[in-house]
Amino acid sequence: MYEIIFYLTAAVTVLAAGSILIVRNPIHAALYLVIALLALALLFFLLGAPLLAALQVMIYAGAIMVLFLFLIMVMNLRPTQEQLPFLSAGWKVPAFLALILWLELLVLFFGLLPEPADETITVIEPKVVGESLFGPYLLVVEAAAILLLAALIAVLYLSRKKRL
Amino acid sequence: MNQLLWLIPGAPILSALIIVLLGGFLRYRHIAVLASCAAAAAFLTVLLAWLNGAANAQPLQQTVYTWVAVGDWRPTVGLMLDRISLVMVSVVSGVGLLIHLYSIAFMAKDNDYRRYYFFLNLFLGGMLLLVLADNLLLLYLGWELVGLCSFALIGFWYRDPVRASAGRKAFITTRIGDLSLALGIFLLFSQFNTLSLPVLFDAISEQWQPNSQLAAITAFMIFAGAVGKSAQIPLQVWLPDAMAGPSPVSALIHAATMVTAGVYLIARMHPLFELTPLVQWTVAAIGAVTILYGASSALAQNDLKRVLAYSTISQIGYMFLALGCGAYAFALFHLVTHAFFKSLLFLTAGAIIQANNHEHDIHRLGSHGGHSLLMHGCFLVGAASLAGIPVITAGFYSKEAILTTVWPASTGQLLWVIAALGTLVTSIYIFRTYFLLFQNSQKAVSISPVNRMMVWPLFILALLSITAGFVEFPAGWPGPQLWSTWLENEFGTATHPPLATVYVLQLIASLLPLLGAGIAFLLVRREKTGYRLPLSDFLRDGWKFDATYKIVLVGGYFRLAHFFKLIESLLIDAMLHKMTRGYKVFATYCRTGFEYGVLNRGLNGLLSGLRFGHAQLSTAQNGLLNRYALMICAGAVFLLGYWLW
Amino acid sequence: MIPLSHSLIIAALLFTLGLLIIMLRRELLFILMGLEVMFNGAALTAIAAGQYWTNADGQVLTIFLTVVTAAELAIALILVWLVFERLNTTRADNLKLLKDNIDRGPP
């Protein structure tokens, strides 16, 4: 049961991500991405990271992708006239390269990892993550905060009507 | 004491942070005092370390922070204070403190003081981090930090496009060296899986055979990094232009501390270099060539600060020469004395230039800011020390030590001759400058007097330029040799030739500066009557290195692309069409389909090859995002494949 | 239950898919989406590896990844908007004002 859900979700994730490659309408692409992200959140949950699953939905799907959609709506982009990748001539080389890269990654992963002895999923509680965040990684949290602030200021500056 | 170690780089960095974050609330005076206090805190901590016996005990160590722990790889912010770094830390923090004090008065009229002090403090912190780091990763961080600060301070008056481009030039030129250093570090990491210096040294001496190829490559990579930072041939072109920055910056970064980082790096990595005599010899050879290059170029300069810049290049050449001959202790010794007398010269020059309303030409500098005698004295002390006037100056002792140890090295006689020639030329150019500056000092009235605050650092530095040499008397002299015995544990003793030879060499070497001063006196006299040195244009432009680089490197790429394009169009238009047509006619005439196919296809293949070359070169920057992504992907595929395979 | 390698295969697949999107699509927004997919492939790797060693670090890393993505996307989106405002297009192919023109010779 558990495995079925996992592999189904994984298939949904990959298919949805793959759909971005072939759709014309940016809104549809964004929605496929949202689906992929939601499925990924479920994968996180199944892998035993409930906090990250919730954060994935809240931040990625709930905030970032809404921004994305918002922008597309404001620009009122209609389906692109661009030739779909599979119709245009130059899709073979990138696809081939990507395939090779994937295979190489697989070789890399399988070369590096011994299969674990016990394969039970341990759920890592939000509390543990929080303690790790505000314990050894406190400095990085601060840095992330500064990064966000910097991004905020940058966006405010860029979106002003009259720039310096 | 171990727990206080973080304070040495930490105090300047913290103060830099305060200045950049809260500086808007502070006045000039507060910022300047805060920055100076931070430098003083670092210096006092170093003093404390001395008092607590850092000089003779085990190295002090402190692990401040662990970046991340992945398996057994844990890069740390770990500090280590052994004798090598103690030397560097003392010089950097001491000279840094003096220059901070000097800057208080020097920068008082500049509006961008906040940026200035931020970068000055950040630089000090980065430099201290560099020399204290106990692993190469942190060292590299400090290395980049000082590079960044150097860039920002050279282009400090960035509204002048020349100065801004000087900053960029310095950054880009040193970046070539930095890249090489990074590659060297990667190599070391890939071989030993660690970057911690003590562990690395043990591993190097255990696992690598002397003269092994890998060791040579790694040592060469690191050496190239040092070359970039220390402005040696062929990456020296940035330093003369770096004089666009404020004078205290030139004194601190481009004379006393940052440019010597390369010397420190090689001294620090000496177990690696000792494995590869070839690279060691290269270090010495580059050093020797640079001595001549810098000294001869300085001879023809008219800009006071450029004289000093070329002089710095040449003096660091001495350090490299010493490093290449295995006399690490003497390289550091010269580094110390050079830091004193060169910053003295720079600060004096800065004061004089400021007093003359930012006039740089030595022929026209006349006013000495109301402290004529003092300026005169300081510059004379600095010049004498730089030239190495025997017995009384610090420069003599350090240079003498280097010259003596060069002799027994491989091809040492040749190197010695070059270095001795360098000594002569050094003496000529610096006394030429001195005579031009001070012989007719009454010709201009003082425009703005030199601030009293700027005088004290000069005074201290002048004192040090005289006395710092007395810790190490030359071989065979009846004086103490504290320096080399103190650093014996780190480097081992340097060899020197038999005493009889030593005395002869020393006699020659100590007569050369005096001779040089005499020649300079005559030269200045003739120069006043309009005489110019032969080749002076060539020398003034620093052996035309800039122009050559521009033609060879920048032009080369474009030339190549042009070449492909030209050949393609030439072949298509002029020859190939006709030729193909001719062959076609010929082929149809002969009715031999075989030839038609072979020739046509062959030529077409050649053609498309050329066209491909042109297209690839010219589309390397075609601005197409997808193409860039494709290239990145291809690179990733290739590298990963190579690595896996 | 689920072997680590399977998660990693999916992660690698997501990563390469994202890369493929970046390489093939010509609209800036699609390229950004490809970037997102790549980020998420990396995030899945981190989480799967973190669970494998029962270590919270993987999740922490993913949180930082999310933060970085958020910052990056905020700026990227506003830039896309500015480009759209200025040039009235979001096709990446039209944005090559900075390309080097070899016919002009060395700078």
Add this chain to the structure above:
Amino acid sequence: MTITQWLFAFSILLLVLLSLFLIAAFMVYAERRVLALLQDRLGPNRAGPFGLLQPVADLLKLITKEHFIPPFADRSIYTIAPIIVPFTALLSFAVVPVDDDWWLADINIALLFVLALSSLRVYGIMLGGWASNSKYPLFGGLRSAAQMISYELPMGLALMGVVMLSGSFSLVDIVAAQSLPFIFLQPIGFFIFLICGIAETNRLPFDLPEAENELAAGYSTEYGGIQFALFFLGEYIGVLLIAALATVLFLGGWHGPWLPGVCWFAIKMLILILLFFWLRTSMPRLRYDQLMSFGWKLLLPAALINLMITAVIGLFWIKG
């Protein structure tokens, strides 16, 4: 699990779903009656005794209407969008504890789950507005997106105060921790949550996405029949959810003397729902820039300060 257990679970789920739909439907009726009462008129009173069958009549009317998709709309998204709104709200009810041991699921990230789902809600409205492919719905969708992003932030921050006090994300644990209802410990948090909740459900005074006199009917302009009903129902289930959450998080959930827990829960919710009705009659709609600056310049700092004070007090008082 055996078949019987599955069947049992499904029937329970079905029951909960049905009852939620029913409650929401009768809320519509109740609101109309209360509004009429407050405005001194009668309201719907013809269908059945006191007009109690009015929701049934409405439902019949909406179902029997033609299922119409405008030719210029994006068909698939147009169809999916209305389903998202009630769906996300209904899902959230899975983690709301009604009584001591009455809940469908107790997951340790329940609060985050609710927040995540409420952040997904915006998709329904945004996409509905966009897929209609006409002017006013698009504006409605854009407005709601901006509004929901802006108000989600203070809402989440206000809830973190509760999390700090109870030390858990699980709603069951949060209720259990409230021997003293958190409204006394977190009054600012409660108000911020309530205001944001109203904004999230697009009710007056924050109903700019569907403002009748500016945007026709906002995102739902092009919708009709059962799809319109879904939007409509979604809004009311959202109100129900906010009331339930406020009860659970701030008012002590099922805690209360004498009466059984469910009754207390229902009473508290009822009071909150009446409050929502009352607000609708008496508050004017905000202007859009007022809405934005209210959210970013007042609610967000207030929520942050509230969080900081809670953290400081919690650190020194509760621990030390």
